[in-house]
Amino acid sequence: MSKNKKKRTAPSQDEPILEAVPETVLTHDLAMTPAPNVEIPRNKDFTPEDFIQSVDTLTAQDIMEKNTAMPSTEKSPQKRKRSKAANFLQLALLGIFGSVLVVSLIMLGQNIWGKIEGSKIYDEASDQFNLFIPGQTNTAGAYPWNNTLSCLSGDAALQSLFDRINSGRGDGGAANISGYDQQLEQMRASLTSLREINSDVYGWIYVENTKINYPILRGTDNDYYLDHSYNHNYLPIGSIFLDAATKEPITDNFNAVLYGHNVAAGSMMFHDVTKFLNADTFYNSKIYIYTMEGVYIYQPVSIYQTTSDYQYFRTEFGTEASFLEFASEVVSNSKFPSDTTFASGDTMITFSTCTNGAPDGRYALHAKLVETVS
Numbered sequence: 001m002s003k004n005k006k007k008r009t010a011p012s013q014d015e016p017i018l019e020a021v022p023e024t025v026l027t028h029d030l031a032m033t034p035a036p037n038v039e040i041p042r043n044k045d046f047t048p049e050d051f052i053q054s055v056d057t058l059t060a061q062d063i064m065e066k067n068t069a070m071p072s073t074e075k076s077p078q079k080r081k082r083s084k085a086a087n088f089l090q091l092a093l094l095g096i097f098g099s100v101l102v103v104s105l106i107m108l109g110q111n112i113w114g115k116i117e118g119s120k121i122y123d124e125a126s127d128q129f130n131l132f133i134p135g136q137t138n139t140a141g142a143y144p145w146n147n148t149l150s151c152l153s154g155d156a157a158l159q160s161l162f163d164r165i166n167s168g169r170g171d172g173g174a175a176n177i178s179g180y181d182q183q184l185e186q187m188r189a190s191l192t193s194l195r196e197i198n199s200d201v202y203g204w205i206y207v208e209n210t211k212i213n214y215p216i217l218r219g220t221d222n223d224y225y226l227d228h229s230y231n232h233n234y235l236p237i238g239s240i241f242l243d244a245a246t247k248e249p250i251t252d253n254f255n256a257v258l259y260g261h262n263v264a265a266g267s268m269m270f271h272d273v274t275k276f277l278n279a280d281t282f283y284n285s286k287i288y289i290y291t292m293e294g295v296y297i298y299q300p301v302s303i304y305q306t307t308s309d310y311q312y313f314r315t316e317f318g319t320e321a322s323f324l325e326f327a328s329e330v331v332s333n334s335k336f337p338s339d340t341t342f343a344s345g346d347t348m349i350t351f352s353t354c355t356n357g358a359p360d361g362r363y364a365l366h367a368k369l370v371e372t373v374s
Helices: 023-032 048-056 060-068 073-126 161-167 174-197 271-277 279-284 320-332
Strands: 201-207 213-217 240-242 255-259 287-291 294-307 348-354 361-373
Touching (some): 073 213, 294 320
16 A cells, blocks of 8 residues: 555544545546536525425425525515505405495485486476466476466566556456466465475476476575475485575565576486576576465576685675675676666576586576566
């Protein structure tokens, strides 16, 4: 043996025991498989304990995430916490969107139900009245509403019965006066029957060339009849109602204000106020207010779009001069010109309804009292 050969000694306890490999095999492997000339990536935080754990419990995906995105094993619980928070947020948003959808469907259903129920309720109310238009035959189809409150109109100007009798002009004699008187009594009887259902019934309104043909209510505030019918039933489309401060008779008010919803479906309530944005309707339609005192006939003098902060619905005036100034102002606002002027003793009514556009958008229609039948 060579003298230079080192003496083999027993390995220390700290040294790993290597299994002897034949020199021919080592030489062959080194010659056939050169070491790659690349740096092997290492994670300094990956300990032998981690290796043992990875072999026993971790998946390949866990190891990959540990070596790339999470250098410290202490961050794993935080990731799980963030994941739970994200899931909670998603569930919360889903719950909110679901609630909004449910509420929207309920509101849509109430809206549809309100229109159907409202049509039924007010059709039943109109069935209590008989159509009467001087010069026309009282037959079915003479007017779109087969049965409605007595409407007194005609080409000739109508005066009060007192004025007709005192002037000696009966427009056809005593028989015609008696006919008007009979119709007025029938109208009062109809209103009396409605007042037995609800003492808040003030009268009835009918507007030519529109579907506005409803009882008029006057409550103790301006809120109740926004969503209640004349028979006290809950009704989303509400009623046509006067400002709570309105006096009786209606001519004791400088400006009597009526409110109603703009219900486009079926052109219900005050939707047809929009028809007065057409010149033909504006210039050729009269408005009839029926009360226990008589029939009051109005001529439109102004129509315009405005907002709720403009005091077009003003009802209190300190002096008559203040009202006349107000009347002149609203007439000047009109979409269509009017040569109507107001003088001492004149009064008006005002229709107020939403535009169904901006939340504070309003349509205002003003009309002057021009004829009375009492």
